[in-house]
Amino acid sequence: MRSPRRRLKGRSRRSGGSGKGRSDQEQQGKGLFGIGKGNGAGHTPIDGFPAPEALEITPRAVKAGDTWFRTLAIVGWPREVSAGWLQPLLSWRGAADIALYFEPVANDTAARHLQKQRARFSSSLSKTGISDPMTEVAASDAEDIARSIARGESRLFRLGLYITLRADTLEALDAETYKVKVLCSSLLLDARPTTYRALEGWLTTLPLGADQIKRRRTFDTKAGADCFPFATGEMVGHASGxxxxxxxxxxxxxxxxxxxxxxxxxxxxxxxxxxxxxxxxxxxxxxxxxxxxxxxxxxxxxxxxxxxxxxxxxxxxxxxxxxxxxxxxxxxxxxxxxxxxxxxxxxxxxxxxxxxxxxxxxxxxxxxxxxxxxxxxxxxxxxxxxxxxxxxxxxxxxxxxxxxxxxxxxxxxxxxxxxxxxxxxxxxxxxxxxxxxxxxxxxxxxxxxxxxxxxxxxxxxxxxxxxxxxxxxxxxxxxxxxxxxxxxxxxxxxxxxxxxxxxxxx
Missing domain, CATH: 3.40.50.300 (P-loop containing nucleotide triphosphate hydrolases)
Incomplete structure (x- = not known):
């Protein structure tokens, strides 16, 4: 069964030919992503940035011009990280754009969240009456983080990681997707395509600073710092030696x-x-x-x-x-x-x-x-x-x-x-x-x-x-x-x- 596609042309669609029903952006001469009235080349640069002639959107990919894009969102993370642990992904040599979003959480919000989480873990353990190692470990982690925040030694951040891959054909894009998912698995990351949100995923990794997927994971200060793109887990060593x-x-x-x-x-x-x-x-x-x-x-x-x-x-x-x-x-x-x-x-x-x-x-x-x-x-x-x-x-x-x-x-x-x-x-x-x-x-x-x-x-x-x-x-x-x-x-x-x-x- 062929995947359904919707196509956005570079020239904005008009209603009845009279100009009525157009959005404010279109009335200003700009369409979606800055694509407005066509010129001789078929697209209009806005503020010096070129815009694609057309967008073709499928459930898992977007085609802009002659290039296909697919965005993967990280939905599963390892329990423990160390400095520089993301380096294999950040230094991957394929055609990819990687966006990392950090959003600080206010301490009072974090305290309330952790209190509810600890209460839920405690209730779960007392109801079952059976030792559950996973729940016990999670409860211990929540307890440690709560104490660290109370002492002012740490705070919480919500972090989102997205990877957009590029290729000339869908077949090549599928091959690149497989390679990156294998790499992510080796880092204990679970990478999933932004199915039916392919356009939003692509926009999320453009240099616009807008996370339209909002698939986030909560980290404390140390774990968040270990994810920072310019952190290194390598030893500085000595100048001599x-x-x-x-x-x-x-x-x-x-x-x-x-x-x-x-x-x-x-x-x-x-x-x-x-x-x-x-x-x-x-x-x-x-x-x-x-x-x-x-x-x-x-x-x-x-x-x-x-x-x-x-x-x-x-x-x-x-x-x-x-x-x-x-x-x-x-x-x-x-x-x-x-x-x-x-x-x-x-x-x-x-x-x-x-x-x-x-x-x-x-x-x-x-x-x-x-x-x-x-x-x-x-x-x-x-x-x-x-x-x-x-x-x-x-x-x-x-x-x-x-x-x-x-x-x-x-x-x-x-x-x-x-x-x-x-x-x-x-x-x-x-x-x-x-x-x-x-x-x-x-x-x-x-x-x-x-x-x-x-x-x-x-x-x-x-x-x-x-x-x-x-x-x-x-x-x-x-x-x-x-x-x-x-x-x-x-x-x-x-x-x-x-x-x-x-x-x-x-």
Whole structure:
């Protein structure tokens, strides 16, 4: 069945040819949208703005000239948002106009509304006599907002979000609509066409400041600020430092893109202490990330000392012109700026002892050597946290005392239980200014969420994050990021056997 259409011509329709019955606007020579008496070109510009020759209106689209328009109104929102969460939608590269309307609500009106809402929730819970988690959460949220408004810490806003898409044909418009609805779904937004209000929807997203749909959702000050188009959820970082990655949305993971956000630079030596913890599940990219950061630190002039139980850093060390040491008791050369204690050839039975000896050599250089910017990288830290008293003591000394020697410690491990089960592990968390959390398993996410105070959205992000994406926590700031590397860096950092085989056959 063909959709009904009504067509508005550029020339206003007259009644009886005498001019009677015309509106005041038409009598002034202006029709709908400033379209008045036709000139030779078929339309009349008003105040310097061109007007369409005609409008063709269907239940879900409007055609102005040769272009079709469809407006989507957001009718469903996520329960929790963070700064910059709308960035994937606002930076979408398709042909679209996005309008965001903010309307402040007077505090007395907000108080009355919240009082009625709380009474309704309370009545609903008491009538059923059965615990309803959704109602209980909504009641708790209303209680928190009411208290915040009463203290003058917040206020309410009514927010409307509308997206108008453009295309040359209806088929192309349908395709664009599908893409945007999928994008909105990934942000937990429910986008619906303004059916039978297509004209009003289009006008709402024109730069007229008139919301003719009025599909609004109530937000408090913080949530409303997080929706502001120029807000960012990305970490500002430091003017100096090394590149950690690019910011990404916490509500949408991008497995194939390079990360569309701003680059994030962090200078560990500008923080209260210089230690970093990298925590991730197996295969999430923790050693890859550590190697990329190690190479960049060397290029910045830092001395890097590496304890490498699996020989993963050997190729990188050699490429940087560093020194690879197989004997863990050996001291490196004085002028070596990158030193790797490669213990991959050590027998399994002697590995714990070799790790302890390598840490002893590292501590000797840090403690007795000249003071300079140094970084100590300890991969597979579980070898020091599990029944290895000598290595545990040396690691504790590095954590507690390296700051006074301008040294930062990087700990890399995959099991939070190893970290939290010991006093040393707790010291690692408490004495690290930088925490980089890459992809986590569903089994481990609750413990990690509790240890680092992650929100529900951040936990979901970490569970679903592709390889190389995660959360960077620096002091009181946090940001979702994707680790990015050059082709040269990638070749030195990758350790996946399949990837190495492909590279060797090229």
């Amino acid at each position: 090394i590149l950690f990655g690019r910011g990404v949305s916490r509500t949408r993971t991008e497995a194939t893109s390079g990360g569309g956000g701003s680059p994030i630079f962090v200078d560990r030596f500008a923080l209260p202490n210089h230690n970093m913890l990298i925590l991730a599940s197996s295969g999430a990219g923790k050693s890859y990330t550590a190697k990329a950061l190690t190479g960049r630190s060397d290029l910045q002039g830092d001395e890097v000392l590496i304890v490498d139980p699996d020989d993963e850093y050997v190729r990188l060390t050699q490429a940087l012109g560093g020194e690879v040491i197989r004997d863990p008791t050996q001291q490196p050369k004085e002028d070596s700026r990158v030193v790797c204690y490669a213990l991959g050839e050590t027998e399994e039975a002697g590995l714990h002892g070799a790790v302890g000896q390598a840490l002893g050599s590292v501590w000797q250089r840090v403690d007795k050597g000249p003071v300079r910017r140094r970084q100590v990288v300890v991969d597979e830290a579980y070898l020091m946290l599990r029944e290895n008293p000598e290595a545990s003591y040396l690691l504790w000394a590095l954590i507690k005392r390296s700051r006074k020697r301008l040294c930062g410690l990087t700990i890399i491990t995959q099991d939070l239980a190893d970290v939290l089960s010991t006093t040393l592990g707790e010291s690692i968390i408490n004495n690290a200014s930088i925490h980089l959390l890459l992809r986590q398993t569903e089994k481990a996410i609750d413990g990690i969420g509790s240890a680092f105070g992650l929100s529900e959205g951040e936990r979901n992000f970490l569970v679903a994050a592709p390889q190389g994406q995660g959360l960077l926590l620096v002091g009181g700031e946090r940001a979702a990021l994707k680790v990015v590397t050059s082709q040269l860096e990638h070749g030195l950092c990758v350790t996946d056997p399949a990837a190495l085989l492909v590279a060797a056959n090229r």
